[in-house]
Amino acid sequence: MDKKNTRRAFLRLAGFTAAGTGIAASGGFLSACNRVEEVTGDKIKLLTSSGELVEVDRAQLTPADMPSLSENQKRGRAGLPGRRWVMVIDLARCRNARKCMEACQAHHQLKPEQHHMNVLQMKDAAHTAPYYMPKPCMHCDNPPCTKVCPVNATFKRDDGIVLIDNERCIGCRFCIAACPYSARVFNWTEPRDSEKYMGVTYNIEANVPQKKGTISKCLFSADRLRDGKLPSCVSACPNSVYWFGDQNEDAVTNGTTGETVSFSGLIRDNAGYTLLEELGTKPRVYYLPPKGRAFPYQGEVHRQV
Amino acid sequence: MTIKKSPEESRDRLDKIFHDLTRSLRVKDELSRFWLFILIMFCIVGVWAWGYQIQQGLGITGMRDYVSWAMYISNFVFFVAVSLIGLLISSIMHLLKIRWAQPVSRVAEQVAIAAVALAGIIIVMDMGRPDRFLNVFLHGRFASPIIWDVTVITTYLTISALLFYLPLIPDLALMKNRLKGKVPGWQYKIYDILSLGWKGNPQQFKLVYHSLRILMLLIIPVGLAIHTVTSWLFASTLRAGWDTTIFGPYFVAGAFVAGTAAVILVMYVYRVRYRLKEYFNDEVFDRMGKTLVFVCLVYLYFNVNEFLVPGYKMKVAEGIHLTELFFGRHALAFWFTMIAGLILPIVLGVIKYFRRPLPITLIALITLIASWFKRYIIVVPTMEHPHLPVQNVPEHFVHYSPTNPEITITLFAFFASFLIVTVLAKLFPVITIWEYAEHQGIDKKYMFEDYDQN
Amino acid sequence: MKKIIIIITAIILISVQESRSAIDWQVPDSYITMENPVTFNNVNVRAGRDLWDRNCKSCHGDPGKFNALSLVPPPPDATAEVMQANTDGAMFYKITYGRGAMPQFETTLPADDRWKVVTFIRRFDPRNEGLLTDEELLKGKIYALVGSENSTIDIVAEVQDKTGQLQKLAGSTIYVMARKTFGNLLVGSVSTDSEGRATFNIPAGMRTKSDGTVDFVLTLGDDFEPTVFAISGVQVKEPEPFSAPPRVLWSTNDRTQVWLLFTYFAALIGAWSTIGYIVLQIVKIRKLSQKNQG
Secondary structure (H helix, E strand, O other): HHHHHHHHHHHHHHHHHHHHHHHHHHHHHHHHHEEEEEEEOOOOEEOOOOOOOOEHHHHHHHOOOOOHHHHEEEEEEHHOOOOOOOEEEEEEEEEEEOHHHHHHHHHOOOOOOOOOEEEEEEEEOOOOOEEEEEOOOOOOOOOOOHHHOOOOOEOOOOOOOOOOOOOOOOOHHHHHHOOOOEEEEEEOOOOOOOOOOOOOOOOOOOOOOOOOEEEEEEOOOOOHHHHHOOOOOHHHHOOOOOEEEOHHHHEEEEOOOOEEEEHHHHHHHHEEEEOOOOHHHOOOOOEOOOOOOOOOOOHHHHHHH | OOOOHHHHHHHHHHHHHHHHHHHHHOOOHHHHHHHHHHHHHHHHHHHHHHHHHHOHHHHHOOOOOOOOOHHHHHHHHEEEEEEEEHHHHHHHHHHHOOOOHHHHHHHHHHHHHHHHHHHHHHHHHOOOHHHHHHHHHHHOOOOHHHHHHHHHHHHHHHHHHHHHOOOHHHHHHHHHHHHHOOOOOOOOHHHHHOOOOOOOOOOHHHHHHHHHHHHHHHHHHHHHHHHHHHHHHHHHHOOOOOOOOHHHHHHHHHHHHHHHHHHHHHHHHHHHOOOOOOOOOOHHHHHHHHHHHHHHHHHHHHHHHHHHHHHHHHHHHHHHHHHHHHHHHHHHHHHHHHHHHHHHHHHHHHHHHHHOOOHHHHHHHHHHHHHHHHHHHHHHHHHOOOOOOOOOOOOOHHHHOOOOOHHHHHHHHHHHOOOOOOOHHOOOOOOOOOHHHHOOOOOOOOOOOHHHHH | OOOHHHHHEEEEEEEHHHOOOOOOHHOOHHHHOOOOOOOHHHHHHHHHHHHHHHHHHHHOOOOOOOOOOOOOOOOOOOHHHHHHOOHHHHHHHHHOOOOEEEOOOOOOHHHHHHHHHHHHHHHOOOHOOOOOOOOOOEOEEEEEOOOOOEEEEEEEEEEOOOOOOOOEEEOOOEEEEEEEEEEEEEEEEEEEEOOOOEEEEEOOOOOOOOEEEEEEEEEEEEOOOOOHHHHHHEEOOOOOOOOOOOOOOOHHHHHHHHHHHHHHHHHHHHHHHHHHHHHHHHHHHHHHHHHHOO
């Protein structure tokens, strides 16, 4: 019991430390902020790209790239030219640490039950071995969700990312019905911390702030990609599960080790596959089979450890 | 053909027919006031519940990320289904010159208008952001079945209204002629405006017949489209239970069952309430009973196809879905829809005794309720079984059960449709007077002769 | 009920594990006495470090920083006494088979690599203090030019000798990488000749950016202080011709198939013009009434 408490205390401490460094680092950190939200005296509330709301001194601010809503919507729809983002998930390395889920929920301001990234416990047939499977949006090349959207609120960019415009979504939820991967979530009630984020300019590339009555889903952290950073989940993984990169370059980089390898080589040598490929959705997320696993399957063990 | 009647006989007969068929306009007793009061109260409560839902978000319903379409969509499909009866009775049967169906056609149009209007309203109530409804027109994506659905529902509602209105014009003229001072001024004004100063001359009748024939032809593709497109909302997805090619005709066949049952019910209420025994006579009920049996047989055929083929193969996802339907959580509702909604009307409907007005009405009532559950069974179980496991979410995400506001809004939809039918019946005769009179051998010239003199 | 039992069992198991220290981890005698076949030298320690970073660091943290994950039982730091108390063989056994949250590496790392990890951990053994003096890293320099027809990279490498003079770097490996969005991808390597020169042949089927260029990054091996030479925008291939995106069903209206738009609008216009015609007829009916009156 004692040990558990100290562990929790440690985690809390770690959280504070992280926030502390966040505020301390001003320059580059601030330029990554979405927008000045509210001016109170000489303190200004800012939303960081990792989803934290921080208050900083106005004097610390340097003018940075803060596009207006319409500008942001426009470039968000256009995407990053010449790219075709691709993700590879190595199932042999996943031990259900769920750092990806935590990072994702922090970044996209999601409630605990809303998952852009969901680590599932899979078992393909009665006698096959169970394994953990992180499941983001597949960013299909033949996306069933954008096919059915009546208002073009969800769409596929030329860089391969399937995005949602929460400023346009009418909340018909046809895309949830159409998605065979259950990748989409809906804001059934007021989103998490909606009061805190009130007035913050909407960022289509992160779906934040979340909007009530609209859809949200994994978007490969498109805002981070624009800044040249790996998606939140990829960076957060402690077990080098995720590889992410540009298929046009044929290179993927591991979020944990920073190692860069050839994408085609990686999926060729490890028998990479896509999820539910028989449905013809042509996912942009590839899986490496859970063979030669580094961590044994331990059910819900992450809760205790 | 009916033998032409003499002028005197014609005039007397017309007076009698007119008197009977405008009784619905005149009945203003306690019961009808009470009925209207109930309807309006329910509608107000329903609108209030919707307001509450807009304020709180769709989270007040039982729907969650996995079962994200549920009772509202079931209602939508149900109302679209019921509305299709307008196509069958007032178009196809008219074009085939089926005489007995003539008095039913206006009832069918009433039901069609009420149902399709409510289908449109309920789908807006299902939206997460009804305030952005205009986006459908501003940013409409023509490849989306929802846009097709919006288009086709609007078109169908317009055609149904025209099909209701065109044969009504001569009736309006008759009412304008005969009801001066007998109805409130505003009501008379409506008749005056809508009758377009009808004179009853042959050219005008020719134009009415001409327009009606075009509309009856036009409503066939539009009517089939409305329900086929609605079925595509499901069939265009990759989910087990929806991912099938027969959904279009399957839905159309099911729609005729629901619509026929609804029309029988409304007919029976008119027959009793407005003392129209001679008009909605035993023969009409007998024939409608036979129609019900026929459409049920067609629907049964599609049901066998829908369940036997995947059940024979038992592919993984389909297998889970079918097991759940046949023996699982939804087994009770499923077997109710199958037995009460299909087998019962067929087995009883072939016996002449059960095609008498009251028994067939009771059968129709059960069939209609089963039809609603059928829509529920089509929508909900499939949503509960996605391809990938449902994990890391609270228990109430996994299985759906409707909440009170949701049920209130569903009840609203029903009562609002009753209200539309009631208002239409209170304002306009429930059977086309001139057409009926003509079938009784009354020449059209006697109908509008008084009018010419005025 | 079942869940509760599982949780209780798990708690008992964990507390049992907690009560035993790492020393209690029983290692067969045959392993305890095993000798590390890998020589203790800088090269092998470096190899071990790379393996550690890739496979162990996520839980055990950086050696000496005691920043391991807070798991139960806690993963010891590489410099910790509990860690160093193991014999080489015992460490090898534990890496090989794992226990609880410590994964097995029997299937994921070859035996030689597992021994190299042991070698790396031994680098922090107080008994090895001073045994392995850090070799001073050499200071090297690379210059490179793109050769004829953009098919080769001509490289000259130099190294600073003890007096600080630059000398030709002979017989050393130059690593050629391509810069990608999130990291550098190794393309190949060449050895310098006695003149300190090397020619790297750009692979024919090499993946380029969409404009046909590659950004090359050249580095020296681990014996050198980090040094890079970058050649950006080497036109390896013709730029890919621009191809208009295809018309597809899932796309926006402007990229939807023509047949779909045609069908939709044909049906829409057909139906509504018919309705318009009917409305005209109604107007006509009204006009006919007025004519009769007049």
